[in-house]
Amino acid sequence: MQRSILSSRSARAFVSVAGLMVAGGLGVGAAVIAASDRPAAPAPLAAPAAEGTYSFDPAHSSVVFSIRHLGTSNTWGMFHEPTGTFVAGPKGSIEISVPLDKLDTGNEKRDQHLRSPDFFSAKEFPTITYKSKSITPAGENAYDVTGELTLHGQTKPLNVKLEILGAGKGMKGEDIIGAQATFTIKRSEWGMNTYVKEGAVGDEVNLTVAFEGHKQ
Template identity: 35%
Template sequence: MAKTKWAIDTAHSSVEFSVKHMMIARVKGSFDNFSAAIEADPTDLTTANIEFNVDAASINTRNNDRDAHLRSADFFDAEKYPSLSFKSTKIVKTDDDEYEVTGDLTIRGVTRQETFTVTFEGQGKDPWGNEKAGFSAEGKINRSDYGLTWNAALETGGVLVGDQIKISLSIEAIKEA
């Protein structure tokens, strides 16, 4: 199959993350607004071009005060850096439907190379004749690498917010006409 253009069906996709809180539990959140420009043969991602953008202000942890703090200069500084972006630079097939996708991740004006495990979940037509493809992606980054260093020490030792962020994407893409 040839490379074709795909867009994200945001109604059937999600961008989620989790981080350790108080060194004992995980707090989960998501971003509500995101988009992508994808040129790919879904059955062979090794030649794909993937550009992904996330609206930093769309962060949602189900707590308004925490979300406001995460949008502030202490964390994402969403007013100054309105988007988080990823652009693929290298894709290696590691199993039948699995890939290591490496690219440039930019958060808060800092760009670093990161690798995510991407799984091709399948492809088919919806009831209206639209060609769809499903993907999932998992990865981990260190928030301090991107200048997200705010924290508070705990009386019992350790810190309030962990450094490692687990990222999880579930993507349903729609073939562009």
């Protein structure tokens, strides 16, 4: 994370210096520096999403998570190739299935431990699922989703905000849509308590679910 922040700052500095060289004047150079530090405005949708059912493209969908370790650092991981459907329209819905055999933290020994009964109990509960009950508009390109998360064999309510990132046409001319949701859960609420009291592994898990859907 620190490396990416440093890289970003270096890039901004390079753009600023280049702006000074090209502009040849302090006033224009200062404007370039100010612009480089200004966050970019969110891009609008390429086009309204066509109503219908969209199937996740597993190659361009993922679930990323982070959790605190020993109260001092964050450990990151990912679930590759989630599957699911998203229905765009007045009666919208979303269903997601996350395979635990696609868990990847970059360390195979840790991945095996996470799949064990200490954590996910992957042999007994091989998937994590989320099913919506309702989807309502919540501003431009955003929706409030009411639903249920099934994790570790337990199903509990979970409400998230879904952001539509874009809609348009795929490589074959099909309608496509991209969206993501970022939220936090407490794993203990789904019966995953290992190392919570000891403080070795945090209770809160930060997740981002991102998907690209292709219209059926």
